[in-house]
């Protein structure tokens with residue numbers, strides 16, 4: 159019986175592997191997805207029923223588990239040093255020249271890619287993958303075996319009972335990164351940060367769906383080298399070959415690892431002849447003489463864009479392990495290899511401290527304050543670190559020296575930690591309690607939240623959001639003023655904006671009569687904002703402009719109708735609206751039944767805000783200019799005086815300034831625009847003429863009542 163089960167399991171394993179190979183590698187499946195799933199599930203069932211016969215290299219291991227990983231620390235058998243770096247080709251020639259001078263043996267070198275991913279150390283025992291460890295600090299890393307097992311191109315078992323340690327890099331293709339990062343609000347600056355984040359996921363089942371890939375580039379003996387060559391040196395593998403890296407790479411492909419399909423091998427022609435057969439097996443590998451190395455690197459750099467994954471340089475390595483051992487290492491890097499980097503980091507800075515910010519939704523975001531550095535024309539001193547996963551993937555701590563980038567005009571990002579701090583500060587961990595109100599934080603998805611809706615930081619965020627541009631747009635009630643008003647005890651939540659007496663500010667530093675009048679005007683004007691803007695400005699979770707539009711289009715054109723619907727607590731009422739999913743439906747119901755929210759709405763309604771949508775009136779004033787800053791110059795046919803055009807901009811959520819400043823986004827240019835036209839062109843503001851403007855505002859009716867074109 160037992161033998162039967164074992165052989166049944168063995169044969170299922172074989173079949174599943176064959177079909178996986180046909181599907182994933184060759185893209186020519188022989189059976190339907192359903193048949194495959196049935197076969198796979200059969201195997202899963204058997205393994206569950208007879209765990210004693212389950213094989214540790216079973217393909218079911220790639221599915222991952224829903225249990226939380228602990229990532230225990232493990233020490234590396236051979237410390238993981240860094241690579242020394244060069245940036246200019248002449249330096250590389252010097253480096254090669256020096257090795258030739260210092261060594262009598264004939265030199266041969268290899269050039270490999272330096273993929274921008276995460277280092278992985280793979281331990282195999284008797285041919286089975288038993289442990290996969292991160293680089294960590296070079297001496298100890300974290301055991302991420304369960305997550306690594308889900309990566310399809312890392313063999314769970316080898317065709318030979320090899321006991322050894324392999325090093326490689328885990329990465330993700332650029333296309334896969336772009337597609338998946340989009341789902342994550344594009345928080346990851348680059349594929350490396352993304353794949354590193356995935357590798358640290360707590361649940362391996364979440365890693366299994368991510369198309370991570372690997373390249374394996376070094377083979378180390380698994381044994382600690384007592385009195386041997388020491389850390390970072392290449393220890394000749396005990397895999398039964400001559401101790402030449404080119405042969406090791408070939409052997410690793412035979413064992414089923416992914417090795418780069420194009421590798422450069424540089425040696426005398428005599429040595430190259432020896433490898434006739436081997437190079438036949440690897441059509442992408444090139445053989446050249448040593449003097450061709452710079453030329454090869456040049457061309458390789460040119461081909462960088464077409465690789466499909468990111469590389470940040472090339473690694474030049476000595477082929478012969480005997481020479482490697484003789485050359486040895488420093489405490490930082492081996493002397494037998496060098497990284498030729500394509501580009502120096504954009505800016506280097508130091509993490510001064512990491513603060514947590516709590517937003518209006520309660521989301522807690524760590525922000526690094528760095529020593530100010532200039533990157534592509536502006537000074538950067540704050541960099542968002544998004545969430546805990548992100549900090550963990552960077553392994554970032556206060557005091558670390560970091561590379562900061564700013565790709566295009568996106569927000570600045572920490573690309574990598576260049577040097578760990580010397581004080582021994584550990585990887586940054588978000589506090590368990592809200593920094594503002596002390597409430598215990600709760601995780602939800604990739605983020606962590608303060609659940610207390612009365613948390614001062616949340617209230618402040620909520621009021622600031624409500625008055626901000628694009629929302630209620632109360633011009634003179636910016637964040638700083640709100641902070642003051644809260645400190646003075648004049649406002650404690652959104653509705654207070656409409657109930658406090660601005661005159662109470664008279665005499666307070668920074669508030670003159672003029673400013674107080676502007677605040678009053680701004681508050682008064684905001685009462686004209688249409689219902690859709692009011693509702694979205696409340697800052698309720700998942701009830702943003704998009705959801706509001708869907709609700710109104712579906713007939714929920716007033717708050718009373720909406721509150722009524724939410725009061726029925728029937729999800730289907732909302733999930734029935736195309737575009738609203740269960741998560742949003744639940745949030746709508748939950749929040750609109752919250753007495754605090756209802757109270758807020760009641761007060762705002764009593765203050766005279768619009769809580770119903772009037773087709774015609776409100777449709778004409780969709781906030782098409784929200785976030786834009788306009789300057790109006792010259793005279794117009796339809797807008798006499800031109801202030802009428804300014805009114806149209808403001809009605810639609812835009813701001814108007816009398817002069818062109820760095821913030822001006824548009825110049826509405828009429829007849830005889832004067833000097834502002836040239837100024838706009840210089841500052842990059844978009845010049846719009848009357849005809850285009852009319853098109854953008856749609857159905858404009860001049861105050862005379864005539865319909866204009």
Ligand code: IVH
Nearest residue numbers: 239240241270271272273277327375390473
């Ligand atoms: S050999 C003793 N070869 O670069 C160091 N490293 O700065 C031996 N890397 O984190 C490293 N591609 O993960 C080597 N072809 C390659 C590599 C490579 C990427 C990474 C490695 C390490 C970093 C060293």
